[in-house]
Amino acid sequence: MAVIAVTKERRAGETRVAATPETVKKLSAAGFSVIVEAGAGEAASYPDADYAAAGATIAKTARDAVGKADILFKVRGPEAEEIKALKSGALVAATLNPYQDRATLDALAKQGATAFAMEFVPRITRAQVMDVLSSQANLAGYRAVIEGAEAYGRAMPMMMTAAGTVAPAKVFVMGVGVAGLQAIATARRLGAVVTATDVRPATKEQVESLGAKFIAVEDEEFANAQTAGGYAKEMSKEYQAKQAALTSSHIAKQDIVITTALIPGRPAPRLITAEQVASMKPGSIIVDLAVEQGGNTEGAKAGETVVTTNGVKILGFTNLPGRIAADSSALYARNLVAFSELFKNKEGAFAPDLEDEILKASLVTHGGAVVHPSLQA
Numbered sequence: 001m002a003v004i005a006v007t008k009e010r011r012a013g014e015t016r017v018a019a020t021p022e023t024v025k026k027l028s029a030a031g032f033s034v035i036v037e038a039g040a041g042e043a044a045s046y047p048d049a050d051y052a053a054a055g056a057t058i059a060k061t062a063r064d065a066v067g068k069a070d071i072l073f074k075v076r077g078p079e080a081e082e083i084k085a086l087k088s089g090a091l092v093a094a095t096l097n098p099y100q101d102r103a104t105l106d107a108l109a110k111q112g113a114t115a116f117a118m119e120f121v122p123r124i125t126r127a128q129v130m131d132v133l134s135s136q137a138n139l140a141g142y143r144a145v146i147e148g149a150e151a152y153g154r155a156m157p158m159m160m161t162a163a164g165t166v167a168p169a170k171v172f173v174m175g176v177g178v179a180g181l182q183a184i185a186t187a188r189r190l191g192a193v194v195t196a197t198d199v200r201p202a203t204k205e206q207v208e209s210l211g212a213k214f215i216a217v218e219d220e221e222f223a224n225a226q227t228a229g230g231y232a233k234e235m236s237k238e239y240q241a242k243q244a245a246l247t248s249s250h251i252a253k254q255d256i257v258i259t260t261a262l263i264p265g266r267p268a269p270r271l272i273t274a275e276q277v278a279s280m281k282p283g284s285i286i287v288d289l290a291v292e293q294g295g296n297t298e299g300a301k302a303g304e305t306v307v308t309t310n311g312v313k314i315l316g317f318t319n320l321p322g323r324i325a326a327d328s329s330a331l332y333a334r335n336l337v338a339f340s341e342l343f344k345n346k347e348g349a350f351a352p353d354l355e356d357e358i359l360k361a362s363l364v365t366h367g368g369a370v371v372h373p374s375l376q377a
Contacts, residue, residue, distance in 0.1 A: 005069035141182030157191020282311030
């Protein structure tokens with residue numbers, strides 16, 4: 001019986017956990033033995049007693065948990081003490097931030113670990129249930145609206161009162177992926193007037209289906225602005241200039257702007273300039289979901305709320321899913337349960353097939369080396 005270890009997250013500000021009592025039961029039923037480090041789920045409101053009741057063994061330390069494990073499940077990449085405790089050949093599944101955190105990959109390779117970056121799970125039909133980017137972005141988009149509404153000093157919906165009418169907030173979502181769509185839906189539920197933009201033409205219908213208005217320069221480049229994998233391409237400087245001109249006057253009228261645009265392996269594209277921020281009304285809010293990759297907004301700072309001279313607040317939360325830790329952990333843990341099924345052969349024995357298209361696409365270290373093609377020097 002293969003042993004899965006789940007340890008406490010040690011990266012600053014990380015409140016999620018890679019297994020819940022629910023998924024411990026599922027992993028146990030699937031033939032795995034689960035060891036959970038004491039306190040691993042505490043920040044996400046999952047006590048040790050619930051893990052134990054679900055069938056997990058509670059280990060006092062990370063070393064105790066990891067040293068016996070064939071597989072290590074993490075939210076973020078493991079720290080040095082956890083990596084050193086890994087058995088050579090052990091499997092690791094986590095969001096490893098492979099483009100920015102090469103040091104962790106090198107340490108995993110040196111230890112002889114076979115590591116999978118959950119960010120690299122391909123967007124194909126059979127892998128949808130393992131898509132951690134989507135599960136976490138969904139909650140990030142929801143939380144972005146909640147944080148924006150909290151920072152905004154006025155009501156979100158229209159309110160008719162005897163003393164007069166309160167106008168609804170105007171919310172503009174820039175980047176309509178999973179996070180953007182959830183942000184649109186959430187802002188609409190709260191009663192805001194919502195508009196959205198994206199460089200991918202397929203998103204127009206999605207935006208309008210949620211009751212929001214779509215805004216974009218719809219030229220030939222726009223018609224071809226989506227990769228086969230469903231990601232946005234980086235647009236030309238000319239297109240960016242035309243789009244900026246279109247959105248500038250729109251941004252100036254908005255109460256809350258939420259930016260979500262990311263390009264895998266690249267710095268986040270700049271969507272909002274300092275001049276556009278300066279055009280916004282005092283008390284307006286920008287929530288930048290791309291701040292960890294440089295930000296979509298000029299002046300945004302990771303982990304900080306920047307208040308501009310004209311009274312605009314730029315929120316730079318670095319881990320929005322972690323601000324709704326119980327639900328984000330539950331979804332992420334279910335992604336890992338589905339992923340763990342790939343570690344077994346048809347007979348149910350622990351025998352990962354590294355030629356499986358999902359495992360192959362997400363494999364980053366194996367046999368003492370960093371092996372993913374996109375990470376080669």
